[in-house]
Amino acid sequence: MPQPAGITLSGAITDASRAAVPNAKISVKNVATGQVTETQTSPAGTYSIANLTPGEYEISVAADGFDTKVAKVRLAEAGQQALDLALTAAAGTAAPSLADLGFTPAQAQGSAQEQARLDKRSHMLKIHQRLGLITAAPLVATLITSSGAGGRNSSASGRELHAALGATTAGLYLTTASFAIFAPKVPSVKTRGPIRLHKALAWIHGPGMIITPILGGLAFEQRSNGQKVHGIAQAHAAAAWVTATAYGLAILSVSIKF
Amino acid sequence: MTATLLTVLLLVAPLRPAAADGQWVLDQSTPTYHISHPLHQSEGISHEARGKGVCHAGQCDFLIAVPVKSFDSGDTNRDLHMLQVTRGAEFPMVTVRTRLPEAVLGSGTIHAVLEIQFAGQTAQYKEVVFQLTAHGNQIRLTGTVPATLSDFKIDPPSLLAIPVKNEMPVRVDMTWHSL
Numbered sequence: 388m389p390q391p392a393g394i395t396l397s398g399a400i401t402d403a404s405r406a407a408v409p410n411a412k413i414s415v416k417n418v419a420t421g422q423v424t425e426t427q428t429s430p431a432g433t434y435s436i437a438n439l440t441p442g443e444y445e446i447s448v449a450a451d452g453f454d455t456k457v458a459k460v461r462l463a464e465a466g467q468q469a470l471d472l473a474l475t476a477a478a479g480t481a482a483p484s485l486a487d488l489g490f491t492p493a494q495a496q497g498s499a500q501e502q503a504r505l506d507k508r509s510h511m512l513k514i515h516q517r518l519g520l521i522t523a524a525p526l527v528a529t530l531i532t533s534s535g536a537g538g539r540n541s542s543a544s545g546r547e548l549h550a551a552l553g554a555t556t557a558g559l560y561l562t563t564a565s566f567a568i569f570a571p572k573v574p575s576v577k578t579r580g581p582i583r584l585h586k587a588l589a590w591i592h593g594p595g596m597i598i599t600p601i602l603g604g605l606a607f608e609q610r611s612n613g614q615k616v617h618g619i620a621q622a623h624a625a626a627a628w629v630t631a632t633a634y635g636l637a638i639l640s641v642s643i644k645f
Numbered sequence: 646m647t648a649t650l651l652t653v654l655l656l657v658a659p660l661r662p663a664a665a666d667g668q669w670v671l672d673q674s675t676p677t678y679h680i681s682h683p684l685h686q687s688e689g690i691s692h693e694a695r696g697k698g699v700c701h702a703g704q705c706d707f708l709i710a711v712p713v714k715s716f717d718s719g720d721t722n723r724d725l726h727m728l729q730v731t732r733g734a735e736f737p738m739v740t741v742r743t744r745l746p747e748a749v750l751g752s753g754t755i756h757a758v759l760e761i762q763f764a765g766q767t768a769q770y771k772e773v774v775f776q777l778t779a780h781g782n783q784i785r786l787t788g789t790v791p792a793t794l795s796d797f798k799i800d801p802p803s804l805l806a807i808p809v810k811n812e813m814p815v816r817v818d819m820t821w822h823s824l
Contacts, residue, residue, distance in 0.1 A: 406740065409767050431736065431765040482706040485738065488695040490710060494737065501734035509729040512722075520805065573725055580720030641722070642684055642805055 393438035394462045398471040400428045400448055406485050406495055407432025408474055411450035418443040418459075448472055508571045515566035519638065522559040529553045530631055533624065541610065550607055553600055560596045560634075564589070581640050588637040595630025602626055667747070667823060669705065671696030672783070674819040676711055676739075678792075681810040687723060689716035698821065700747050709741040709819075713763075730802050731764040739763045752779045759790060768796040775817075782823045790815040 396415065400408045411428040419442050428434045428450075441464050448456040453474035460470055485495050529552040535545025567589075578586065602623035606616045616623070674694035680687045693715035698707040713733035718724055728734060740762045749755045755777050759770040775788035793811045794801050801808035 406738070407736075407762070407765075409762070430762075430767045482742070483697040483699050483708040485708075485710055485740070487697050488708065488710050490695070490738070494712065497732075497735040497737050499735055502729075502732055505725065505729040505734050509726055512726075516804075517806070576721055576725065578721045580718075580722070582720055582722035585722075 394441065394468060395435060395437045395466065396439055396462065396468050396470060397435035398469050399433050401432060401473050402484055408450050411448050414447045416445045418445055446470065448474060450474060504571045508573065511566045511570035515563055518559060518563040518566065522556060522563050523638065525552050525556040525559065526631055526634060529556050530627065537616065537624065546607055546610060550603065553603055557596055557600045564593065584640040585637050588633045588640065591633035592630045592637060595626055595633065599623060599626045599630050667700040669698030669821045669823050671709060672820040672822055677816045678716065679814050681812065682804055683807055684804060687718050689718040689724065689727065691715040703747050705745050705747050707743050707745065711739045713737055713739055726802055730799055736765045750784060753777055764797040764799055766797040784821050786817065786819045788817055790817060
């Protein structure tokens, strides 16, 4: 005969100021059978007791410096049930609490949702950082191969290699940029410090990474047709060097303290 | 009449919670953490610490609390990253609790046992040395808490794929006044 699925009772134990109470001893007694299950709260003040059967339970929470709290709860046949309890300081206990310092419960209360937003932001910015470094490799290679793509010593194969590296750089760059652009923003935070320079430089290398390949494409076509590079395509090399310099400075701005 | 009053007072007194013998209030504090990286030496300072000490029967219980997000390293991105790795949105306060004999709160060197709650973890530091100077009803405490990232199970953040060092000493400079 299959056993019924157990119930997990979990929650948080806090003090009067809603600060977490770690290492609180929790006893859960099944009123019908008298069976007692015990556990302790985690450093974050949370607890979880699994494999409980449906029925009436008496929950007792004891912690140093607090009055023992007893609560009754009826567990239904659901999988999870939450029960948060706030402890009160034992009479005569003089230790101050967060409320004594003037912090409101809202200030002391954490937000899992806000933490999730920060986690996602950091995750995306880490990818942005790594991809940004990876992008620097084809960028440098593109600059090095530029001598074989233009000027007197240019060749068709040199131009093709240069164009392929340039296209790789642009593709990686746009992917890198997207991780920064779409990372969740944290409201009411004013940007300060070297990150301002990093962001400001993006206004140079960002458009540069779009303009440079376009101009490069024009120059490639002109050279492939046996023409000398002319018109707006002549600005390709200058645009590339300005873009690469701004990109390098953007990496340095968040890498080296100055 | 006097005897009746005295009797009433004696009967009522044990019912009242134990009253504090004295209290200390934190005037100002500048906790400053220090993080080392081969390319960076960063410091974050907070000016939003609050503290209170309650003395009873010769012992004083101190509580100092600082919002994690109040630490300012001068760079928004670094501060937000610090907030993320320390789970500062989920656990918004750093709290420091210590109990000191009232008698040591004069000038000199004190050795304190600190219980610090930070990033959802609790760490205890024994024998943390503070220099204490007293001026009237004010005392000034300076010292360094030898905290590490691993004490609070914080993954070391990295820059250019190089992680920061595990050591995160926190310099403390506090001024308290007694009530």
